[in-house]
Amino acid sequence: MAVRLDLNDIQGLFARGYREHRYARFTIFTIGEAPAGRALLEWLLPRITTAAPFSGDVALQVAFSASGLRQLGLPDHVVTGFAAEFRQGMTNPNRSRFLGDTEESDPRGWAWGGPDGPPADGLLMLYAADPGLLERWQAELRQQLGKRGIAGTTELPARELGDTEPFGFHDGISQPIIAGLPKAAQAERTVPAGEFILGYPNARGQLAGRPLLPASEDPSRLLLPDPTGSGAVDFGRNGTYLVFRQLEQDVEGFWQFVDAATRRADGSQDSGDRAALAAKMVGRWPSGAPLVKAPDHDAPALADDNDFAYRDDPRGLACPIGAHIRRANPRDSLGPEPAASLAASDRHRLLRRARSYGPAGDGIRSAGSENGLYLICLAADLARQFEFVQHTWLNNATFNGLYDDADPLTGQHHPAGATFTVPARPVRHRYRGLPQFVRTRGGAYFFLPGVSAVRYLAQLGR
Amino acid sequence: MPHQLGVTIRAQVAADQVGPLRNWLAKVAQNGAADSLFAFGHMRGLHFAKLFVLEEPTDSGGRPIPASLVLMTEVDAPLRSHLAELIDVGGDGIDEAFGFCAGYPGPVAQRRARVAWLRRHLVRASAVYVNTVGRGLEQIRQEARLRDALEDYLDQRDWDGRAPDDVRRELQAYVAGRADLAWAMKPPAPPSLRFRVREAAHEVGVPLLLVPLLPALPFVLPPWVVLLRLSELRERPVTQRPTLEHLDELASYEDFVTQNPFAVVGFVRPGLLRLVTMRVVMAATDYGVRHVYNHADLAGIKTIHFARWVPLDNWRRMTFASNYDGAVEAYNDDFIDQVWWGLNATFGNAAAYPPTRWVFCGGARYEQQFKNTLRIQQVPVPVWYTAYPALSAVNIENNARIRAGLRGEMNPADAGQWLSRL
Numbered sequence: 001m002a003v004r005l006d007l008n009d010i011q012g013l014f015a016r017g018y019r020e021h022r023y024a025r026f027t028i029f030t031i032g033e034a035p036a037g038r039a040l041l042e043w044l045l046p047r048i049t050t051a052a053p054f055s056g057d058v059a060l061q062v063a064f065s066a067s068g069l070r071q072l073g074l075p076d077h078v079v080t081g082f083a084a085e086f087r088q089g090m091t092n093p094n095r096s097r098f099l100g101d102t103e104e105s106d107p108r109g110w111a112w113g114g115p116d117g118p119p120a121d122g123l124l125m126l127y128a129a130d131p132g133l134l135e136r137w138q139a140e141l142r143q144q145l146g147k148r149g150i151a152g153t154t155e156l157p158a159r160e161l162g163d164t165e166p167f168g169f170h171d172g173i174s175q176p177i178i179a180g181l182p183k184a185a186q187a188e189r190t191v192p193a194g195e196f197i198l199g200y201p202n203a204r205g206q207l208a209g210r211p212l213l214p215a216s217e218d219p220s221r222l223l224l225p226d227p228t229g230s231g232a233v234d235f236g237r238n239g240t241y242l243v244f245r246q247l248e249q250d251v252e253g254f255w256q257f258v259d260a261a262t263r264r265a266d267g268s269q270d271s272g273d274r275a276a277l278a279a280k281m282v283g284r285w286p287s288g289a290p291l292v293k294a295p296d297h298d299a300p301a302l303a304d305d306n307d308f309a310y311r312d313d314p315r316g317l318a319c320p321i322g323a324h325i326r327r328a329n330p331r332d333s334l335g336p337e338p339a340a341s342l343a344a345s346d347r348h349r350l351l352r353r354a355r356s357y358g359p360a361g362d363g364i365r366s367a368g369s370e371n372g373l374y375l376i377c378l379a380a381d382l383a384r385q386f387e388f389v390q391h392t393w394l395n396n397a398t399f400n401g402l403y404d405d406a407d408p409l410t411g412q413h414h415p416a417g418a419t420f421t422v423p424a425r426p427v428r429h430r431y432r433g434l435p436q437f438v439r440t441r442g443g444a445y446f447f448l449p450g451v452s453a454v455r456y457l458a459q460l461g462r
Numbered sequence: 463m464p465h466q467l468g469v470t471i472r473a474q475v476a477a478d479q480v481g482p483l484r485n486w487l488a489k490v491a492q493n494g495a496a497d498s499l500f501a502f503g504h505m506r507g508l509h510f511a512k513l514f515v516l517e518e519p520t521d522s523g524g525r526p527i528p529a530s531l532v533l534m535t536e537v538d539a540p541l542r543s544h545l546a547e548l549i550d551v552g553g554d555g556i557d558e559a560f561g562f563c564a565g566y567p568g569p570v571a572q573r574r575a576r577v578a579w580l581r582r583h584l585v586r587a588s589a590v591y592v593n594t595v596g597r598g599l600e601q602i603r604q605e606a607r608l609r610d611a612l613e614d615y616l617d618q619r620d621w622d623g624r625a626p627d628d629v630r631r632e633l634q635a636y637v638a639g640r641a642d643l644a645w646a647m648k649p650p651a652p653p654s655l656r657f658r659v660r661e662a663a664h665e666v667g668v669p670l671l672l673v674p675l676l677p678a679l680p681f682v683l684p685p686w687v688v689l690l691r692l693s694e695l696r697e698r699p700v701t702q703r704p705t706l707e708h709l710d711e712l713a714s715y716e717d718f719v720t721q722n723p724f725a726v727v728g729f730v731r732p733g734l735l736r737l738v739t740m741r742v743v744m745a746a747t748d749y750g751v752r753h754v755y756n757h758a759d760l761a762g763i764k765t766i767h768f769a770r771w772v773p774l775d776n777w778r779r780m781t782f783a784s785n786y787d788g789a790v791e792a793y794n795d796d797f798i799d800q801v802w803w804g805l806n807a808t809f810g811n812a813a814a815y816p817p818t819r820w821v822f823c824g825g826a827r828y829e830q831q832f833k834n835t836l837r838i839q840q841v842p843v844p845v846w847y848t849a850y851p852a853l854s855a856v857n858i859e860n861n862a863r864i865r866a867g868l869r870g871e872m873n874p875a876d877a878g879q880w881l882s883r884l
Contacts, residue, residue, distance in 0.1 A: 084709050094713035098789070204798075209703075209830050315882045344799060383791050391717070392792045398720055398854035426629045426881055427621040430613065 003193050003200055005180045007051040009224070009238040009450040013125065014197055015051035016179055016355050017172070018059055021127035022161040024355050026244070026374060028116040028127070029145055030152030031071040034461060037122075038146055041458035044124075044347070046453055058137050061125040062454065063242045063446035065089065068121030073460040078235055082210030085382040086241060086445045091115050100388065100412030105440035111246065112442040118152030120444040123244060131160075134326040151259040154442075156246065158355035158374060163288075165356050166249045166371035167409070167437075170288030171231050173305045174329055176349040189342075196351045196378050199227055201239030203347045210236030228424045238450025238462040240378045243309075243350075243386045246357075247410070248372040254278075254409075254437045277431075280422050289321035299392070305432060311338045313325040316423040319331060322405040327393045332360045334400065348388050372441065382445060408440045428430030428442050432447035463598045464507065464538040465481060465653040468590035468770040469545075471533040472565035473583045475515070480529045482513055483562035492714065493842035500555035502847035505547045506600045507538030508784045510768060513559060513724045513845035522732045522813070527775055531563055534725075534783055536768040538598045539657070549576050551693055555581075557560055588744040591769040592783075593753040594758050595856050596653040597862065602850060605861035608646045609800035610635070612864065626878035634868055646865050665753045694810070700831040704838045711842045717789060719851035721767060723843040724793065725783040726836060727774070728812040737777055739821075740811040744771055747808065760857045762800040765793070767855050771808070780812060789853040794833050802826040814839065 009139070018024070041062075049059035064072070064280040066087045069079055079087065088095060091107040091114060103109055107114040107425035124141060128134035138155070145153055155441055165171040184190045194202035198210045212232040213223075225232040255278075264272040275298065279285045285294060289302035294308060295318035310326065310333035313319055319326050321333070330345050332338035340452065358371030379385035394407040397418070406413055408420040408431075417433030449457070475483055490496050491872070497503065502511050511534065518529040533556075539542045548556050550573070557576070560566040567575045606616035615636055621629055637643045652658065716722050730740050751760070751769075760766050768785035786793050797805055806825035816831035818824045826832045862884050869882035 080703075084704070085705060088710070092710070094710060094716070098713070098717050166618060202825070204829050206829055221877055261656060344795075349796070384795065388791050388795075389791070391789050396788065397852075398787065401856050401860060403857055404852075423882060424622075426624055426626040426878060427616050428882075428884065432617075450605075 003180045005051070005193055005197070005200070006224075006238050006450070010197060011448050011451070012051050012054055012059055013050040013061050013238075013242075013353055013376075013448065014240060014351070016054070017286040018127040019079075019161060021059055021129050023128045023131050023162070025126050025134060026158070026160040027124040027136050027138075027145070027154040028112055028152075028156065028198055028442075029122045029124065029150050030148060031068055031121040032151060034071060034073045036148040036150055036458060038458050039204070040144060040150060041072075041454055042146055045347045045451070045454060045458060050451060050455065053320040057129040059125075059127040059135055060137075061127075063123040063125070063448040064457075065120055065122070065444050065446050067119045067358050069447065069457075071121050074235075074457065075217075076218075077209045078213045081209070081213075081236070082447065083209060083241070083382050085387060090243075090245075090443050090445050095387075097389050099440075101440050101443075103415075104436060105438075106413070107443075108439065110442045111442045112156075114442070120446075121152075123165065123444075123446050153287070155444075156228075156374060157357060157358050159359070161355065161437055164286070165354075165373055166251050166358060167254055167282075168251075169278075169282050169284060169286050170303055172352060172354060173284075173288050174325070174386065175343055175352060176346070178351075181417060184258065191346050191349055194348075195349060195380055196239060197240045197245075198380055199224070200232055200237075201320070202380060203343075210234060212236075218456065220459065222459065224450070224452055235449075235453050235456065236447075237453075239453055240380055240448050241382050241386075242446040242448045243375065243377045243379065243382070243443075244446060245375040246372060246441040247375050247438050248370055248441045250437050250439075251371050253435060257434065257437075272428075277422075280320050280323060281420060282326035283319050290325070291323070295319075309333075309338065309342075312452050317425065320420075320422050321400050322408060322421055324394075324407055324409040326405055327399055328389060332394065337376075348378075348385055348393070349391060350385055353377060370441075372438075381410065405423075410432055412436070463596050463653060464540070464658045466509070466590075466592045466598070466768070467535075467537055467539055467541055467544070468587050468592075468768060469535045469541065470531075470585040470587060470770070470772050471583050472516075472530050472774070473566065473586045474558055475529045475562055476533055476564045477528075477564040480518065482516070483531065483559075486558070486562070487513070487515065487844040489643055490754050496555070496845045496847070499558070499874050500552040500845070500847070503849070504553065505537070506543065508847070509536040509538075509599055509602075509849050510721075510723070511535045511805050511845075511847040512725065512783070512843045514725060514843045516727055516759045516774075516841065516881060519729075519880065521775075525854050527778070531559060532725075532781075533559070534770070536592075536601075536785065539654075539830055541647065542590050546573075546579050548580060549573055556649070585642075585772055585774065587746040587772045589740075589751050589771045591755065591766065593760075593762055593767050594862070595649070595752075595756040597774070599849055600649050602853070602858055604645065605858070606850065606853060607863050609641055609861045609884070611640070611643060612637070616884060621878060625874055626881050627874045629871060630872060633707055637868055640648075646868055649864075649866070649869065661752060663748075668749055678683055686735075686739075689740060691819075693731070693733070693735060694818055695822075697815075699828070700814060700816050700835045701767060702814075702838060703834050709837060712790075712837065712840055713836070714845065719848060720854050721787050721847040721848050721851065722790065723783075723785055724790070724794075725841045725843055726839040727779055727781045727840045727841055728809070728814055729779050730777060731811055731813050732774075736811045740773075740777065740808070741809070743807045744746050744773070747771060747804070760801070761804060763796045764856055765796065765854065767858075773808040774849055781808075782809075785848065790837075792834075794836060797880075798829055798832060799828050807814070812880065830846075 006352040032086040039456040047060050112122040163170050176191040178193050179190040179194045194200035223239045226232040226234045246256050258278050262277050263269050280379040283354045284290050285298035287298050287300040287303045290308050292308050292313050332341045355374045359369050395412050397404050397406050404419040406418045413436045422429040472738050487718040516530045553836045557569040612744050636647050765787040767785045803822045806822050807820045815827050816828040864883050
């Protein structure tokens with residue numbers, strides 16, 4: 001059944017990563033008083049960029065955490081309809097343990113979003129085609145927030161969108177292709193829209209849990225009807241969960257580790273060995289070429305190649321089982337049946353909209369500066385998608401038969417250091433004592449509502 | 463090597479002691495005091511243990527079922543010495559815990575009286591799944607040490623350019639030459655002859671006994687299926703969701719090590735039809751886990767170390783409990799994707815389960831309903847012990863195969879395959 005997506009109601013981030021809008025800034029804010037928050041929404045409403053065809057120079061998106069929705073006056077019985085993970089928030093102590101946000105990544109030490117700071121109620125995402133435009137719009141946002149007394153703001157500037165993330169690898173290549181969006185027409189394999197947006201059938205042909213309310217609570221008929229025909233209205237329809245995490249990358253530490261691990265007994269170093277080990281950890285070469293297709297050397301011609309599987313590399317001789325991309329999306333390599341594995345992998349996909357931050361570099365960080373990634377991803381089911389990938393695939397030391405190998409790049413490594421195993425003939429190479437290369441510096445679960453839901457929020461309390 | 467038992471001890475909590483027991487358990491859990499109090503780590507052959515309270519529910523007839531304290535252990539046979547060790551080794555904890563229960567003889571009573579009391583409170587499981595029948599704790603630990611030793615040995619040398627069978631021969635010589643590892647050159651001993659004879663007799667005997675009933679099947683099965691279908695049509699979707707408080711309590715005991723404990727309890731749907739169906743399905747489950755799924759795999763799921771189905775209160779309720787690898791979300795997904803048919807056939811007979819169709823369909827396939835109902839029915843396990851917190855079931859199986867590969871001749875290709883286990 002073809003699904004018709006309501007692109008005029010869905011926010012644009014669902015349909016595109018704004019790659020032509022190379023400049024971005026994210027603003028986290030705290031809603032003090034509900035009327036001020038709703039007044040801000042009134043101002044935002046005509047300015048929200050939707051998923052409909054778009055050619056503007058500036059795009060603006062808005063999202064709210066559970067605390068933000070409550071603060072705006074959304075009644076408890078509606079908020080209860082959201083997923084438990086969203087309502088509990090990213091910094092719930094049990095969740096922190098689950099996500100690996102402990103030790104250096106403990107939310108108590110976060111720059112924003114932590115339990116002791118101002119609540120991250122809302123998120124404004126500004127994308128612009130040139131830096132001047134970004135600054136002008138950001139100044140406008142600042143003024144709009146300021147004049148309504150909305151405080152507790154944190155501005156998160158992204159680095160100009162380039163081809164590589166801070167460790168020096170081409171990034172963001174593999175994205176699920178969503179049924180119902182234009183790209184799906186040529187794609188062999190698509191993922192149902194309901195995996196990334198509420199109110200549409202998901203991979204199991206079902207609707208994910210969503211906040212419904214009696215039609216009587218929406219007398220102006222601003223919200224869309226519950227698609228099951230229950231007679232209720234659906235606050236969640238055309239909205240989705242947005243995971244936002246600020247991940248600091250220890251670029252220097254990463255390359256130092258790789259240097260030390262590839263130095264020969266006589267102290268000499270081969271830059272090829274260095275790049276090869278780093279590539280084994282990532283699963284792609286710096287250009288982006290996947291190891292399963294280019295096992296021995298970088299192959300820039302394959303930079304954007306996403307058309308590959310692991311069935312010809314079951315032991316991980318080309319791309320290690322523990323490599324970052326082979327665990328973030330194991331494709332056909334879970335278990336003995338490739339088709340079943342592909343179907344299972346597709347139930348744990350994320351729509352990734354990350355941006356890097358910090359000074360652009362050649363892999364060396366300048367003193368005092370912080371480099372990293374704003375991990376931004378969209379998913380209709382936080383538990384089955386984002387949290388599953390983070391816990392069961394990335395941070396899991398026993399992933400797919402491994403023993404002590406959390407993700408070499410992004411995983412939470414225990415104090416004694418993690419292990420990274422590179423399968424080889426006749427005997428694997430084992431690297432031990434991997435320190436932590438990535439730590440969480442801030443984060444929150446947001447909900448990216450449909451425009452009609454924003455309109456509903458704006459008129460609450462009238 | 464011994465076979466493994468799923469031991470369940472259940473006792474009614476004394477009338478005014480439910481609150482104090484719950485508080486005591488929470489305190490013991492919080493301080494990490496359980497390890498020294500129960501000394502589970504000193505009990506021979508103990509793989510896992512869990513201790514939890516079943517709250518006082520009211521059944522469909524409005525009859526209350528008193529709260530009870532449940533101790534579940536997965537342990538190497540024989541039962542007699544395990545029961546004795548619960549008192550001799552873990553007596554401090556057992557005395558305190560069951561001291562909240564009606565009629566427990568208490569620490570002043572003789573050891574024999576307390577062991578006898580535990581024995582009287584044993585509850586029979588209708589089926590016990592053991593990841594690999596006959597693989598005892600000692601073997602699991604030994605084979606983990608073997609793997610560590612081989613990995614360390616491999617790290618010390620440069621193997622590039624060597625032929626795989628040559629490398630293997632060197633590893634064989636290394637193991638054979640180490641007095642503390644030489645056992646690995648021999649296969650593990652099988653379970654006792656008595657156990658094997660009993661299991662073989664069961665495997666053959668049960669189908670033989672059923673053959674005479676076959677002619678009755680065409681007369682019994684159709685009306686049974688129709689009645690079940692009619693009963694299914696009266697089932698309602700699960701609309702309830704777990705509270706955040708309950709989720710938080712469950713989560714506070716989860717995701718510390720490789721494995722997690724799992725325990726759910728629910729009412730069997732009322733009526734003879736459901737009761738008989740449940741009993742038949744459980745008998746089939748018992749046969750299946752003993753003779754089909756008895757090595758490293760429960761119908762495609764490789765992450766479960768132990769599982770058991772225990773009927774309670776004269777089959778008014780059913781408990782399912784397990785020790786599994788990874789997170790509950792992944793566990794539930796495995797259920798939904800791989801053993802939905804088994805879950806539906808069993809728990810379709812339990813109240814508060816998503817509606818099933820024709821016994822096997824629907825049910826667990828309603829993802830949200832299924833996940834919600836499992837979380838709602840899940841019981842927090844404040845005291846939980848694992849003997850091998852860092853090993854997944856897949857790791858344990860791999861370790862066993864590393865050991866097995868030390869014996870006999872191998873061609874270079876097989877030797878290469880074997881080396882890839884390291």
